[in-house]
Amino acid sequence: MISLPEAKRTLLKLLPQAGGILLRYFGRRGLSARSKGGVDFVTVADLAVERFLIAWLKKSFPDSAFLAEETAPKNFKRLEKKQDLWIIDPLDGTASFSRHHPDFAVSVALAGRGEVRCGAIYLPFFRKLYWASKAETSASVNGRRLSVAKTASLATSFLATGWPWELPLRATTAAWQRNLALKVRALHIFGSSVADLAAVAEGRLDGYFHCSLKPWDTAAAALMIEKAGGRVTDVHGQPRRIFEPTILASNGRLHNKILKFLK
Template identity: 40%
Template sequence: MLDFAVQTAREAGHILAERFGRVTEVSHKGEINLVTEADLASERFIIERIKSYYPRHAILAEESGASVERGSDYVWIVDPLDGTTNYAHGYPVFAVSIALEYRGEIVLGVVYDPMRDELFAAERGAGATLNGRRVRVSDVEDLSKAMLCTGFPYDVRERGELIGHFRNFIMTAQAVRRDGSAALDLAYVACGRFDGFWEEGLNPWDVAAGVLLVEEAGGRVTDYAGHPFSSYYAPVLASNGLIHEAMMRVLAPT
């Protein structure tokens, strides 16, 4: 099934790439939450392909919601375009994210960046890869030497504490980036480009594949307090494991 997910993500990514820079239809799901015709086209393709190959599997997709198949142990968790705001503005940082959950556990995940033709893939117990080559998290041990990434939920304007976390990490880490695609941020932690990531207000389709990538690349994923992470509950803290405790201290409520 990993090969199926890889091929599906690549083809959906090609749909996005073909339309990139030519977006003509943009609608709002909220005050600042966008959806484009590319999101919808990519999702239609992915869902139709899953239904063709695995008609008894359930699907949880960003734009369509949940399609529950009674008695199914499998759930495909799909983000057809992670980084929609970037995409709508012509900023080339976005990805397709596809994960498969079996009886409540994520067993495979794929994140595809069509702009760089980078395919991140992981299967539970088999490690993580980038374009077929094994990847590992970084070996940075000191938060002051770490490059971190984060994102903000759509209600950030009403959440002053989120700006506080950002400010605190700017003061303690070497660098902090905010690129607008949680799936890619997690993939970059998995391959060592980033040393840590934190965010809240995310949905399962934003993180399911990326979290497995980090874990299979030797990293650690929890909530802010160090408890086991679930894709269905925010927030998420992912790191190379070596700076995890230090990041938790910064995020600790005061």
């Protein structure tokens, strides 16, 4: 089993380097891209960073398994119970990234037997490096302790959500937005679930919900939010396993208030 201090040393070094690769592509017009079906797509930057991360992690931890967005098998659920599983999103927020918006992120988590043991997130544009580990009582951003916001009412809340890639599911997102829009101060779609979930951990957002995410979108961030004092469940308020597609993440105080509108 991979030791957590060793995973920490490796990830805190690798993620800023991965971010450096992304920044070299960022702002280029006409970034080479191909469709992943429907409206989803991948660029050369996603692929370059995924190759970089897997190569280095394999070198440091040759016996581990990988679940990375661009090389994930179709039935990746069978990987859920692996002992040392790296769950990687080389670039979350590809659409934002490709149009020169700053909301994009890199996320890497280490899971063991269905539980996230540690995770790191990097926001290259903002040079923010987030870290959380089962072995530590608190989570951090650039070495500072993370804590969720204290917002207690929907009327003063600042929330975000995201559009699923599966177009028919967007009706669900739209319905939840319509329900909440009449109750909250702000409800944004920035375009990166990883960056938004990190913002919940940091208290820059009070809550984030989504009806269809992948493990690489949520694995690192969910642990971070819990360590920052927040709460993470599925959209029915039930405890969430790492491969569960729906999520409500919040500062805790607003959790049940938001939950009521996700119907």
